Structure formats: structure tokens, C-alpha cells
């Protein structure tokens with residue numbers, strides 16, 4: 108059985124849960140409570156020395172980094188492929204994946220926000236402004252790109268890894284009360300995804316460690 112170390116509200120964990128759900132793979136969840144700092148404790152560092160979630164164990168195979176895990180699952184479990192067959196479309200998917208994974212998420216994750224508040228003395232208002240700024244900058248460009256690539260989903264009419272990145276990032280934006288009306292294509296794609304059972308089951312609120 109696949110083992111997933113994650114946290115209900117972690118968008119990087121959400122990405123991996125989406126791939127698992129879309130492919131219909133059974134997996135056991137090992138919640139790591141990020142709010143209580145469990146990711147930094149010795150017990151978890153023995154699993155993932157980087158002290159981040161998600162982390163996947165598949166028998167002898169152990170993998171960190173959500174994008175690496177998603178690609179591993181897609182290549183190892185080919186049912187319900189999440190990369191398009193045409194090279195150009197695969198490049199578009201990777202472009203979207205990287206815009207979110209490289210240009211938004213690292214600026215906004217928990218340890219960066221904690222550093223802003225605790226080390227640099229920024230208050231909640233500045234922290235939230237920082238958070239929304241980096242989403243807005245990339246979503247503005249992403250909206251333009253998606254207008255040229257999207258069908259029902261981000262790239263064409265099949266769900267791809269791009270959607271598995273986009274929906275968790277929109278979840279983060281909503282958590283910080285961002286309105287998405289400036290990004291109508293993003294809004295439309297996410298609404299389409301959210302009708303699928305896999306997206307409902309992978310959502311943070313559906314997880315066993317979800318807190319009210």
C-alpha cells in the first residue's frame with residue numbers, strides 16, 4: 108500500500124492526493140501536523156530529512172517533492188494519464204506546473220511566512236499582502252496563458268498535472284480571501300475540476316486530519 112505523509116491544508120500534499128485519487132490508487136495517510144511543528148521533529152526528519160510534506164513511500168521507493176512524486180505516480184501507474192500525448196501540450200503542462208511550483212509556492216510556504224513574522228517583525232497585514240502579491244503576479248500571467256491552452260481543463264479537455272497544481276493553489280488564494288474575478292479562466296477551470304469526485308475526495312476538508 109502506498110504511504111503518504113502530508114497535512115490536510117498543505118497545498119503540496121493536496122497536489123499529490125489529487126493524482127492518487129484520479130488514478131484510483133489506495134494509499135495510507137500519515138498526517139504531519141505542520142501547525143504543531145511535527146515536520147521539524149526528529150521522528151519525521153528520519154522519514155524526510157528536508158522536513159517538508161508531502162513524502163511518498165511506495166515499497167522500496169521513497170520520494171520527496173510534490174512534483175517529483177506526481178510524475179513518479181504518473182509514470183509508474185499509467186491508468187488515467189495526467190500528461191498529454193503531444194510534446195507541445197506536455198510543455199504547456201510543465202510550464203503551468205513550474206509557474207506554480209517555482210514562482211508562487213516557495214515564496215508563500217509556512218516557513219517563509221513565519222520568517223517574515225517572527226524574524227523580520229512583519230505583522231499579519233504585511234504577511235497577507237506579501238502572500239497575495241506573489242499569487243496575483245503569477246495568476247495574472249497564468250490567466251493569459253490559460254486563455255490560449257484551456258479547454259474544459261488547463262490544457263485541452265483532459266485533466267492533467269496542471270490542474271492538480273492549479274486547484275490547490277486556488278485553495279490557498281481563497282484561504283487568504285483573494286477574489287478570483289480578475290482571473291475568469293482560472294475560475295472556470297477550477298469550477299470544472301471541482302465537479303469531479305477525485306477533486307472532492309482529495310480536498311483539504313475531506314481529509315482525516317482536517318480541523319474545523
Ligand SMILES: N[C@@H](CCC(=O)N[C@@H](CS)C(=O)NCC(=O)O)C(=O)O
Nearest residue numbers: 117118119159160172173216217218
Ligand atoms: N517544493 C516542495 C515544497 C514542500 C513544502 O513547502 N511543503 C509545505 C506544506 S505545503 C511544508 O511542508 N511546510 C512546512 C514548513 O514550512 O515548515 C514540494 O513541492 O513538495
